[in-house]
Amino acid sequence: MTATAPVPPGAGTQVTDEESARAGRGPLVQYATGSLGMGAWVTVPGLLLLYFLTHTLGVSPLVAGLALLVPKIVDAVLHPLLGTWSDRQAGRRGHRRGMMRWGLLLGGAMLAMFTVPGDLHGTPAALWVAGWYVVGNVLFAAFQVPYLTTPSDLRVGYHERTRVFMVRMVLLTVGLLLAGVLAPVLVSDEQRGSYTRMALVFAVLMLGTAWVAVRGVRGLNDTCGFRAPTPHAQSALADLRLAWRDRDFRLLVLSYLFTGATTHLVLAAVPFYAEHVLGRSGLTAVLMGAFLAPAIVTSPLWLRVSGRIGKHRGLLLAQLMFVLGTVALLAGDHVPTAVTVVVVVLLGTSFAGLQLLAFSMVPDAVAAAERRGESRAGAYTGVWTATEAVGTAVGPYVYSAALALGGFAASVDGESVPQTATAVRAVLLGFTAVPAVLMTLAWLIQRRCALDAPTARR
Template identity: 85%
Template sequence: MDPLSPHAGPDPHDAGPDPHDAGPAPRVTPGPAGAEGGGSARAERGPLLQYATGSLGMGAWVTVPGLLLLYFLTHTLGVSPLVAGPALLIPKIVDAVVHPVVGTLSDRQARRQGNRRGMMRWGLLLGVAMTAMFTVPAGLHGTPAAVWVAAWYVVGNLLFAAFQVPYLTTPSDLRVGSHESTRVFMVRMVLLTVGLLAAGVLAPVLVADEQRGSYTRMACVFAVLMLVTALVAIRGVRRLTATGGFREPAAHSPSALADVRLAWADRGFRLLVLSYLFTGTTTHLVLAAVPFYAEHVLGRSGLTAVLMGAFLGPAMITSPLWFRVSGRIGKQRGLLLAQLLFVLGSLVLVAGDHVPVALTVAVVALLGTSFAGLQLLAFSMVPDVVAAAERRGHSRAGAYTGVWTATEAVGTAAGPYVYSAVLAVGGFAASVDGEGARQTAGAVHAVLIGFTVVPAVLMAVAWLVQRRCRLDGLADAR
């Protein structure tokens, strides 16, 4: 039994059984001895590390576009912020629509084949999209260049969804308890952070001259990483489900839309999704804003890699700490604490260049510590919701995960879009091939406010929504 808070019981408002679930009960692939209780199995270290390795390469896809695409468009391709924002948002809207469909297809494949790995193999082509996205033909500038980038961003997001949805469904598929699923996510989170950190620090260094050829070479480096780690992860998923057991989803519904409605009717899941939407928007806004803040507020573009290291470095160290926190006070209270720390840290940075750089780096490290908790605890609540849905008779882990990753996709796009909108309001001027345009005081002020006040407000909304959740009770029941 997970030692979480005993004060929160199951939510009486959770959705009841779904009328479409009048089929046979889902089959359960036996795990190792002792797994029959539904919560006593433990993920073995080797398969778990192989599984988590997939997050190294996928972390590059999450980080590099979020960190560099807006900057690439406005500083190298001569795209105005008014055009750059939609160029990044539209592919993510497409992505958000696709993820629930992928979740439903993943559930159907799991029932038909007994696993979800076939769909994951499409993710092996993700590096091709990454390379093409950053390899813009020499004759394209401005809006045509933005169209090229957006088109390949759509292709990459489709391939990413095919890998990511079944990949993230794995902890919900395993026949383990709530605390053990948090452990699975913790190991994944540590390696994800390594991938985020490597991409966040290395990518800006590889494109320091802001030339097109440098962006192409950078993309090729990460394309190789994504291919190798995806292959390892697919093997890890196979071994992990073989030793930890595999819960097949219930009989599939008539459509992906029916699955979305089913997931959305689950009050606990709905509140968790809404909170994570604002959380994801906030963190990806910060990632997109780091290069702008370093160059235009702190006056040193070379600090981009330092700030990214400060943001992502602590996450590797503090993920195990947040794991212990969740065991002591519950995932819900731990997540609220992480959100509050992010709000406070963002407000401190409003001082901009009026505080020493060392203090700025320290505050960004605090944000990174918060980021670790935001990711680990929110993601680890999803298997608890899925397990509760299974007890009500409509277990569709892929469908729930599809909605969850669609929300993550929206947040990934909304963050840079919100920041580009703030820049546009401030009158930020775009440039070509790194030839910096002169910025007005209003533009610099927009860079600062977008990196500090706006994230604080968005995360405060996430905190208010999360307060209404009662998910620790589900973990206790599991």
């Protein structure tokens, strides 16, 4: 079947990729199911770890931020290495599933990370969490790098790659929503035992969905074919240089660095904003639902936007929407809670576009590189996931730094600690003004990217 979505303006020539290939619904859903569990790993630490450290384990905001940042730096170094290793495995075996199977162990790391021995508080507790966060990130990277390379490996065209990512995005959002709403409810009493039980629930989910995803990747490769990477014996550093020399991919990566930092800052800040600005900690689950639920409905709409104006312009639109939304939240508790929820829904709509369009442009960059005779799908994905890892760490760290500058006071086992007006103001500005600035930088960088130009689409 020939793709029927309209060519974005400026595409110039007819797309000549393998447009007749189409991912089967069954294998595609199985593949996307992996994002349910992986979404929990992305959401739960991003949403709760900073709050867990500062409100249950008695860790100061600055130390807590470092406990989240350092594991992600290790993670970022690892991803390009795994990208090169994944390419080599694919060249030898004709698939990448061997590395993905390490992801079956990720749930164990989640459980250990939130099961902190009762005699640990403060910095020792932060070291325990950080150590297991490193282990979890390694297992997550082993799964995520080959998993996200799959759309680049398939012999499909421009619009079909977006469709593959759209189905994945919908199920990823379900995973994010499930984790974002259920996890705060399960730990509402802020006690250590509740965090352990919550982690066990999601550990089981991760194991089951990762197993299904491995089967789905096999099915997609059988249905759509496998685009083997160019045989090479280059080092990971050489692969990194090759990917970095690609101007459009480099701009996409830099833009997503600020985008990822912004969205994960917002995730980490939601519990603080709900409790200390809106005055109702129970609103955390409501705000998370308002932020994540729209993506289930709006991801297909962003797919249509991509078909009409192209992924690049659609991504710019999503970034601009996010900037406007965070600025609107500066009003804090001076507007009705219902208005705040509506604004967060708009942010969630933007979030859907940010994820779908940015991720679906990575296979486009790989396809453009392949036409230049430089195919390194695993290397490109390794750079991309490393950037995502850095963004997920930088965002919460920037927010923790804002809290530290405002004099935010930590607590143990959820005890109530009065906060100064300056600390509450830091909670508000860190959730609104700072994300607006970061996303504006992402928008300015993305404007220069030309992946949807005629030369990149042929």
